[in-house]
Amino acid sequence: MRTILLLLLLLSNLVNAQENIVPALKGEYLGQKPPGLVPEIFAPELISGKGRLHCFPTFSADLKQILWIVLPPKIMTMREVVREWTPPEPATFSTEGNNQAPFISAENSIYFASSRAGGKGALDIWYTTKEAGSFSIPQNMGVNINTDKSESHPTLSQNNTLFYTGFVPGKLFNRGIYCSNYEQGEYQTPLLLPEPINIMDPRILDYTPFISPDESYLLFCSNRQNPEQELCHIYIAFKNKNGNWEEPVDLSLKMNFTQSSKFPYISPDNKYLFFSSGENFYWVSTDAIKKIKKTATQ
Numbered sequence: 696m697r698t699i700l701l702l703l704l705l706l707s708n709l710v711n712a713q714e715n716i717v718p719a720l721k722g723e724y725l726g727q728k729p730p731g732l733v734p735e736i737f738a739p740e741l742i743s744g745k746g747r748l749h750c751f752p753t754f755s756a757d758l759k760q761i762l763w764i765v766l767p768p769k770i771m772t773m774r775e776v777v778r779e780w781t782p783p784e785p786a787t788f789s790t791e792g793n794n795q796a797p798f799i800s801a802e803n804s805i806y807f808a809s810s811r812a813g814g815k816g817a818l819d820i821w822y823t824t825k826e827a828g829s830f831s832i833p834q835n836m837g838v839n840i841n842t843d844k845s846e847s848h849p850t851l852s853q854n855n856t857l858f859y860t861g862f863v864p865g866k867l868f869n870r871g872i873y874c875s876n877y878e879q880g881e882y883q884t885p886l887l888l889p890e891p892i893n894i895m896d897p898r899i900l901d902y903t904p905f906i907s908p909d910e911s912y913l914l915f916c917s918n919r920q921n922p923e924q925e926l927c928h929i930y931i932a933f934k935n936k937n938g939n940w941e942e943p944v945d946l947s948l949k950m951n952f953t954q955s956s957k958f959p960y961i962s963p964d965n966k967y968l969f970f971s972s973g974e975n976f977y978w979v980s981t982d983a984i985k986k987i988k989k990t991a992t993q
Contacts, residue, residue: 720780723758734952734977743975750796751960751969752976755803768793788823788830796848808847818845839882853908860902867900891942898922903958914959926955944987
């Protein structure tokens with residue numbers, strides 16, 4: 696009888712151990728089932744649901760690497776190697792200071808915000824490039840971009856035009872959206888985006904931009920739909936034939952997403968919109984954006 700009980704105990708432990716083994720993740724987007732027109736939580740209990748902040752999940756151009764944030768602010772990564780995704784681990788360039796808001800450019804350089812030593816202010820924008828299979832020592836983007844205040848949430852177009860969140864006195868939390876053109880090998884003096892992107896009102900917050908690769912539209916979050924609250928919605932603004940920004944459309948409202956939503960991001964293949972809400976990342980088909988764009992350009 697004792698032998699039988701021991702065998703049953705060993706069998707039970709074996710079954711429990713097998714249940715706790717995380718199955719290998721295979722396929723694009725960590726093997727997650729693609730969403731439709733209704734936002735769904737992305738990679739629950741793996742990427743979502745663990746207190747993320749100040750970022751969107753960002754993918755490399757070939758969709759084989761993902762970056763995101765954990766608390767305290769640190770950049771995590773997973774890579775697809777031989778058709779399987781590696782376990783989450785800290786990015787090699789995210790070992791010093793608080794690091795957040797990573798963005799992988801079309802050229803696979805990584806831009807991010809960090810409080811590491813050598814910066815100009817409380818939070819600066821840094822970048823690292825891939826060299827011989829590994830990432831270079833991060834470089835500060837310099838005095839044309841970084842100030843003695845805080846700069847964060849970098850995003851770049853195919854022309855390397857930089858959009859980011861910077862210091863704007865007179866707005867809620869003194870935050871607003873800037874852009875800087877890349878000319879002759881360096882970034883030019885940043886320009887504060889005018890209305891209707893930034894609304895100069897002490898009750899209104901406009902930040903966390905994402906610029907489309909061709910710069911035809913800009914995504915950002917704002918509480919302009921109800922300035923008396925800090926509840927943010929995601930907005931989309933299209934650029935007209937004269938190069939000016941049209942009136943932003945409340946994309947959260949179009950998606951029937953009533954929770955506070957921030958940090959919009961479009962996947963490199965242009966199939967999905969990612970954003971964060973609470974402790975989760977969500978994703979949804981970009982067909983909603985295509986419909987809005989078609990209506991806006993008619």
